Amino acid sequence: METESEGYRKIITLLRASKPELSSAEKLESEIMQRIAGKSRAVVAADSFISFLFGWTYIGWVRRSLITVSIILVAFFIWQQSLIVRQINVLNSRLLISEIENVKYQPRVDGKKLLMMGKSGSGFSDGEIEFSEDKIEKLLESYATLKSDYGELLKLINEDPELKKLIEEKADQNRIKKFKL
């Protein structure tokens, strides 16, 4: 037990004897002091900013003016909104028209469909069929082209006896087929 306590005392004495040596004690001190000063400066700056921001609260006429402006703003907002609501209520009481009977641009039906309907002899479906003037023009153009091509083809056939004979044979064959059916 004695040896243990003696050893302990020796260590303590040794530790006490070997004090930590600061290489730049002055520098450390100044750094610590700077940090402390910096912290308090930030707090002071924030405080002074808030004081500056709300400094007007200490000036009577500015305080009163800003509060008055706020009240006016709120009152104006309430007045404007209530006026709008009142106007909308009046508007809602007016007659609501679901549709206008008059002119509205109608959806169109494709020209091809119209042509097919005409050919099949089924006539038009109930209601109305609409198509644009452009499409009619295109249809008429196609018809004119077809007519002229057909004319040219007939002319070509008539001019060539061999071709005419060939086509006539083919036509006869078709007629026989139809008859058999």
Next chain:
Amino acid sequence: MKRKSLKIISLTVLILAASCDETETVVTNIVHRDGSVTRRIEMKSSKHNFSPDIIQVPLDSTWIMKDSISISTENDTVWFRTAEKIFKNADALNEDYNYDKGANRKIKRSAAFIKKFRWFNTFFTFSEKLDKSFLSGYPPEKFLSADELEFFYLPENISRDKLSGADSTKYKELKERTDLRSERYYWSTLVSEWIGEFSKLTEGRTGAELSKEALKMQENEIIDSLIKNQGDTDSLIARVLGYEAYSKFRTEADSATSIINERLDANISFAGYTVIFTMPGKVTASNGFIMKEGEIMWPVRSEFFLSEPYVMHAESKMPNIWAWFVSGFFLLFVVTGALRKINKKG
């Protein structure tokens, strides 16, 4: 006074309104925030004739146009034309109205756009106005009650629906009453106009018995005679003015009649149409009929601007979001300051 033309006024208006050959037209004004207006004209006719001189509103080659036709099962052909143009502002629209060569060129029309900044919201007002045909007429409110006025200004398809709908008896009675009182309104306006013009032409040359006030005293008697069709107009005027005065001021009386006939002609030759406004933002006020999509519609007929200008107006608003934020921050700032002050005092 041209008695025949006066007597058939109501009939003519009706005939013109119901005329099948007339191009049915819908004019849509799409109003933008900057005051520019996209105007779309939709026309429907049984003939492929959309010549600008028969169209109700100004239309020329500068418009983008599109045609289509519709053939019914009965082989009835209906032609459609849609024209569209963007106007920089209401002034550009007015310029078109000023140089109008169309069917309604005799009637002065104008458009106006107003944009008002009101901090939380910006308000837009767009209106179209048709000037009155007669200067000394009476307002229809003098002759028609509120419900009659409402019926008077109804679009034709709506009044037709009402007359054949569930409350048809009620509406038929209302129609009869409105027609009767409207007739009196038309005649009163014409007679008042004639008295006004005659007084202007004879100003300072007549005695007290032919003054405007004295003639006005006989107004009801004249109107009753005209409605009951008692005698011809010349003898009626002679009776009102006194035979001696009539022979003295016959030229002035005829001039007054001519002026009225001219104005009447401009009015009854007006081709009716439908106007639709599409406003920016939410519509807050209007004197038109509200449609499903938030558009506003007005029928335009000659009897609407006989003695009073016919103004179609709509107001809409758009919220200024930034102003709401600025106001919110400002209020927060002031309230915080005030609370801080109260706390420090405490």
